Amino acid sequence: MKLGRYILAGVLGIAGSCVSVDEDLEELWRDYDLNKEIKIDEVMTEEDDSERSEKEKAIRDYVLTNLEKIIGAQEKKLGIKHFGVPEIEYGFGKETHLRKAKYDCLKDKIYIYSLDIPLDEREMLSAEEILNHELGHYYADGLSEELRGESFPVEYHNNKFEYAERIGIKLASEGIAEYFRVTMSPQKDAFWSGEFPNDLNPFELTKNLYPIGLSLVYPIIEGHGVKKAVVYLTENYPRTIENILDLDSWQKGALEELEFAVE
Numbered sequence: 297m298k299l300g301r302y303i304l305a306g307v308l309g310i311a312g313s314c315v316s317v318d319e320d321l322e323e324l325w326r327d328y329d330l331n332k333e334i335k336i337d338e339v340m341t342e343e344d345d346s347e348r349s350e351k352e353k354a355i356r357d358y359v360l361t362n363l364e365k366i367i368g369a370q371e372k373k374l375g376i377k378h379f380g381v382p383e384i385e386y387g388f389g390k391e392t393h394l395r396k397a398k399y400d401c402l403k404d405k406i407y408i409y410s411l412d413i414p415l416d417e418r419e420m421l422s423a424e425e426i427l428n429h430e431l432g433h434y435y436a437d438g439l440s441e442e443l444r445g446e447s448f449p450v451e452y453h454n455n456k457f458e459y460a461e462r463i464g465i466k467l468a469s470e471g472i473a474e475y476f477r478v479t480m481s482p483q484k485d486a487f488w489s490g491e492f493p494n495d496l497n498p499f500e501l502t503k504n505l506y507p508i509g510l511s512l513v514y515p516i517i518e519g520h521g522v523k524k525a526v527v528y529l530t531e532n533y534p535r536t537i538e539n540i541l542d543l544d545s546w547q548k549g550a551l552e553e554l555e556f557a558v559e
């Protein structure tokens with residue numbers, strides 16, 4: 297089975313980098329290029345206070361009303377059981393680091409930073425999409441804590457590992473989160489059929505780790521179900537430069553290992 301490589305460049309604002317939201321979704325997919333620089337969002341700086349607080353309230357209200365609904369929808373569609381409801385912390389006014397949101401695996405908390413998060417689900421990187429992505433991190437972290445008493449991907453944050461392993465863990469982590477977002481979104485059918493990179497340059501741009509990570513984990517999760525695949529991926533990810541430069545082989549090996557794994 298030849299699977300398309302699922303990507304969405306629009307993810308980039310979710311964590312790590314930033315996002316260009318003014319392009320049509322399909323355009324982004326069709327023209328996605330690992331080497332292309334992305335535009336940086338305008339950071340809201342000149343809003344007056346009342347406008348800011350109105351937006352802030354709207355985002356808080358959205359999350360309050362929808363978080364549990366989104367968790368329920370994920371449980372149904374993905375066949376999983378979440379580990380409760382994560383705490384949400386707002387860091388409005390701190391969006392200068394160009395992130396819209398992030399998940400902190402040590403605090404088990406989702407942070408929402410940006411006031412520019414669209415609440416309309418038809419817009420790219422809407423609050424719903426962001427929550428769907430961050431809940432993917434929350435689930436992987438919860439599962440890892442339950443099974444091994446260890447946060448995921450804690451190693452990444454601790455700078456404990458070498459270069460290749462840091463890339464590998466990020467690919468697994470963002471790939472899982474992206475799988476959650478893409479699977480919950482109506483645009484799941486769009487895909488990118490690009491090849492995995494065969495040199496290290498594309499991995500230097502954080503934005504590329506999202507589509508590559510998603511492409512890497514996609515057939516593993518589709519083939520083995522969310523829970524089994526996430527259990528596997530939070531412990532097994534590309535760890536060497538050879539793995540990173542030949543993700544096709546790493547993926548094939550992972551699929552074989554899962555195929556023959558004793559339940």
Ligand SMILES: [Zn+2]
Pocket residue numbers: 310311429433469470473
């Ligand atoms: Zn993420």
